[in-house]
Amino acid sequence: MNHLSAEDVARIADGESQDDSHLRECAICASAVLSEIRLKRAVREAMPRYEFPRTRFSPSGRAKARPTWLVAAAAAAVIAIVGIALFYMRGNSANELVDMHATLLASPNAVDVLSTDKHTVKPWFEGRVPFAVPVPELQPPFHLVGGRVVYWHQQPGAYLLIAKGAHRISVFIFRDELRAIPARDVTTEVWRENGLTFVAIADVPRQDLDALRRFF
Amino acid sequence: MTFEEMAVPLLSPLYTYARWLTSDAHEAEDLVQETYLKGLRGFKSFTPGTNFRAWMYRILRNTFLTSRSGLKAQMSIDDDPDRFERLPVETTPESLLFVRYDVERLRAAINALPLPFREALLLVDIEEMPYRDVAETLAIPIGTVTSRVMRARKKLREAMQ
Numbered sequence: 001m002n003h004l005s006a007e008d009v010a011r012i013a014d015g016e017s018q019d020d021s022h023l024r025e026c027a028i029c030a031s032a033v034l035s036e037i038r039l040k041r042a043v044r045e046a047m048p049r050y051e052f053p054r055t056r057f058s059p060s061g062r063a064k065a066r067p068t069w070l071v072a073a074a075a076a077a078v079i080a081i082v083g084i085a086l087f088y089m090r091g092n093s094a095n096e097l098v099d100m101h102a103t104l105l106a107s108p109n110a111v112d113v114l115s116t117d118k119h120t121v122k123p124w125f126e127g128r129v130p131f132a133v134p135v136p137e138l139q140p141p142f143h144l145v146g147g148r149v150v151y152w153h154q155q156p157g158a159y160l161l162i163a164k165g166a167h168r169i170s171v172f173i174f175r176d177e178l179r180a181i182p183a184r185d186v187t188t189e190v191w192r193e194n195g196l197t198f199v200a201i202a203d204v205p206r207q208d209l210d211a212l213r214r215f216f
Numbered sequence: 217m218t219f220e221e222m223a224v225p226l227l228s229p230l231y232t233y234a235r236w237l238t239s240d241a242h243e244a245e246d247l248v249q250e251t252y253l254k255g256l257r258g259f260k261s262f263t264p265g266t267n268f269r270a271w272m273y274r275i276l277r278n279t280f281l282t283s284r285s286g287l288k289a290q291m292s293i294d295d296d297p298d299r300f301e302r303l304p305v306e307t308t309p310e311s312l313l314f315v316r317y318d319v320e321r322l323r324a325a326i327n328a329l330p331l332p333f334r335e336a337l338l339l340v341d342i343e344e345m346p347y348r349d350v351a352e353t354l355a356i357p358i359g360t361v362t363s364r365v366m367r368a369r370k371k372l373r374e375a376m377q
Contacts, residue, residue, distance in 0.1 A: 010366040014340055016347050039369055043341045046322040052231040053245060143218055166219050166259050 004029045013037050098186060100150060101170040101201040104159065110168075111146030111161050121147045125158050131196060133158040133173060136215035141165060152176075162212065169202035169212060189213060219259045222268050223252060229343060230276055236338050237280045239327065247283070251276040270345075270352040277335070277353065318376070325375035333368035340365050 004012075004022055009029065011017040013036035023030040104110045113124040121144060122135040128149045138144055145161040150172060157174040174197045189200040189209040198216060200209045230251060234244035254275050262271055326334060332354075339345045339353065340361075347365075351358045 006366050006370070007362050010362060010369065011347075014347065014365065016362075036369065039372065040341045042319075042322055043326065043337065043372075046319045047236070047326060047338060047342055048232075049342065050228065050232045050235045050241075050244075052227040052248065053241075141218070143221070145220075163218055163220060166256055 004032070006032075009033050009036050013040060097152065097170075097172055097199050098188070098201055100152070100159075100172070101186075104148075104150075104161070104170065105168055110148070111159070112148040114146040116144050118144060121160070125149070129156045129158050131173075131175060133160075134194070134196070134216055135160065138162065138212075138215055142169075142212055142215065164202075164204060164208060164212075167202055167204045167208075169200055169204060169209070171212075171216075172199040172201075173197070174199075219256055223255060223272060226269060226272055230272060233273060233335075233339070233343070234276060234280070236335065237277070237331070243283075247276060247280055250279050254279065267349060267352055270349045273339075273353040274355065321376060322372065325372050328375070329368055329371060333364050333371065336361055336364035337368035337372075 003026065008017065009032045012020055012023070012033050020033075023033060113121050115121050118135040118137055122133060125133040125135075125147065133147070135144070135147070141164050143163045145163050145168070147158060147160045150157050150159045152172070152174060153176065155174060155176055157172055160171040160173070162169040162171060175195065176197060186201055186203055187206050187209055189198075189206070189212075191198050191213060193216065198213070200212060202209065227248070231244055231248050234247040234251075235241065238244045238247060251272065255272055258275070262268065326337070329337065336350055336354065339350045340347070345353070347358050347361045350361045354361070356364075
């Protein structure tokens with residue numbers, strides 16, 4: 001009787017081949033496959049699996065934690081553009097928000113509450129800012145990353161970090177009114193709603209910010 | 217889906233793979249971090265619907281191979297699948313069937329395998345990757361995956377005797 005090749009045995013043990021008809025007739029090949037499976041199991045038991053160190057995660061991240069350096073990495077992608085933009089910007093105190101956008105994205109801790117869940121982020125702001133922060137139920141391609149408190153002109157405000165693909169959109173929410181921000185190479189969107197001022201800043205096309213605005 | 221949504225679940229599997237490759241916790245962390253940076257930067261070139269996991273593993277592996285320790289670990293091996301296509305099955309099954317694997321010895325034997333064998337074996341046995349995905353990750357033909365896995369196991373058995 002012809003036996004299976006060693007490769008055939010490996011393929012069957014690894015689930016790459018469903019043809020086991022020969023094994024019903026050949027004890028030698030059947031035991032070879034069994035031996036292969038035993039070795040696979042032993043390898044699995046011998047080699048530890050590792051968890052990526054929790055220290056690389058934001059302390060506020062739990063089930064949906066994202067590594068803070070991942071956010072920082074995103075910052076690297078936009079920081080150059082923001083830098084160019086800053087060079088061209090005119091003196092407008094609102095431009096400080098663009099600075100803040102760049103600074104936060106470059107930080108390993110861009111957000112203090114790290115969650116994609118609006119029901120986690122929204123209550124987190126309670127007691128931290130003097131207004132109810134509207135955290136929208138976003139739909140793809142937008143995803144909430146988290147939030148934090150920011151101060152602008154001595155006034156506390158809410159900061160939401162929103163992802164769209166590899167892009168990061170900063171949304172600042174204040175009570176004070178704000179003029180449009182003249183900025184080159186970054187897109188900004190400023191609007192007022194329910195007594196609050198919203199400022200969105202990102203290196204995305206304007207229509208993306210328009211689409212995002214509709215969620216608020 | 218966003219890069220983060222697709223990539224974050226792979227953190228620990230990629231870290232495990234990095235630990236296997238580097239045998240060093242800190243180097244593995246750096247390797248994973250660099251992999252994510254490269255993945256993020258190159259995400260626009262990733263074709264949706266194709267194998268994201270294999271894509272990330274490949275980035276990690278290529279990053280490792282171009283590192284100092286990766287260059288050291290690379291070995292020239294003869295793994296032309298045609299040369300090993302019809303190796304006969306072991307015909308002493310009783311010695312194979314009843315062997316009890318000593319975990320420490322087996323781990324040492326796995327770590328002593330040449331890198332190309334070790335990574336193919338571990339991706340198949342522990343990550344439970346299909347051969348097709350391993351082939352894509354390692355940029356080798358499926359036949360070569362099969363022969364590497366088979367030869368890795370053969371070497372392990374020899375080491376455990």
